Amino acid sequence: MxxxxxxxxxxxxxxxxxxxxxxxxxxxxxxxxxxxxxxxxxxxxxxxxxxxxxxxxxxxxxxxxxxxxxxxxxxxxxNLVARMRIYTASSTLHAALLYARSEALKRGGGVIICRSTNADGNSASCDAAAATGASAEWGDGWIIFHDRNQDGKYSTEDEILQVHGKVFQSSTVGSINSSPIRKQIKFNNLGQVYGTFLEFSIVAPEGKLDPSYFRYICIASGGRARIDKQECAQK
Incomplete structure (x- = not known):
């Protein structure tokens, strides 16, 4: 740079x-x-x-x-537009994760945030595709819902708490990738996440923006999310 x-x-x-x-x-x-x-x-x-x-x-x-x-x-x-897109996307997802955790604490757990490729549609639903490759990309949007029947997936019995559409119009603009690959995250009654440490990387395509402007959302097992300028594994 x-x-x-x-x-x-x-x-x-x-x-x-x-x-x-x-x-x-x-x-x-x-x-x-x-x-x-x-x-x-x-x-x-x-x-x-x-x-x-x-x-x-x-x-x-x-x-x-x-x-x-x-x-x-x-x-x-x-360059300014590309940076603002990264900042906006990271702030939006970070706010959604904090909201999901707070709702889990309030409702006694069972709150899930899942990625959705049709969040902008009239009948939004969680993406049921295997969480591998391109399907692990969260830039198309997500859904936050209360899993009332505790079956670990969205159904008509569950309560939708928040729906958010595309944060990037296409992968040529930017992308949000989870590591390890996840298609949904569940918070328990203590606000903790199931599984190990999680990371979301909000990045632009190679050559579009200096990597120093990329953002990373780190989620520890305690469930609290934070935004960082470095990859979570480096902290």
């Missing part, structure tokens, strides 16, 4: 140096007078210079300057 910043800064500096040199050249060109200008015509010459239009050289330089600044602004804006 630091190397990229240095490279970009160097390029911008080079552009600025070129532009300064060109504008200095134009400045002296506009204010220089040929030796054969008569003294009585100096005021008239200055007046004509003041009102004359933009030269071809000035137009080209202006377009070049606009192009350079536009490229810099577009790159910065794209």
């Amino acid at each position: 630091q190397k990229n910043n240095k490279k970009n800064s160097k390029n911008v500096f080079n552009y600025i140096v070129v532009l300064v040199c060109v504008f200095i050249s134009i400045f002296f060109d506009n204010f220089s007078f040929s030796s054969n200008i008569k003294k009585g015509n100096i005021m008239e010459n200055q007046r004509n210079q003041y009102y004359k239009g933009m030269t071809l050289t000035e137009l080209i330089i202006s377009l070049f300057l606009v192009s350079v600044l536009s490229q810099i602004a577009l790159a910065s804006y794209s």
Whole structure:
């Protein structure tokens, strides 16, 4: 990241140096007078210079300057949008996990959050596909429900507490992956999760964003979730 910043800064500096040199050249060109200008015509010459239009050289330089600044602004804006998507997705999932845990404490356990590929639909349901490969991706959304009959899966007898649709429109924008692979998480009456330590990684596709902006949600066996800038195994 630091190397990229240095490279970009160097390029911008080079552009600025070129532009300064060109504008200095134009400045002296506009204010220089040929030796054969008569003294009585100096005021008239200055007046004509003041009102004359933009030269071809000035137009080209202006377009070049606009192009350079536009490229810099577009790159910065794209990076900002990608970062905001990661931050928003991690904050949204983190809030959902905290909510599920608090409901489990309040209801005496049996609260499940499951990933759902049709959470945006009229009849949202938990994804029943095997939790392997791409099916472990939580970016399509999730459902939080109270498992009243304690069968470990969503049914019409259960109470839906929260439904959240897509946080990323496609995997080309970002993804949320669980490790170890899980399609649902269940909280007991103490707010604890069944199983071992869990991690959600909220990342962008390779090359779209510097990894230092990725976020990780770590869930210990006690059930409390936290957001970190590093992978949970490194803490």
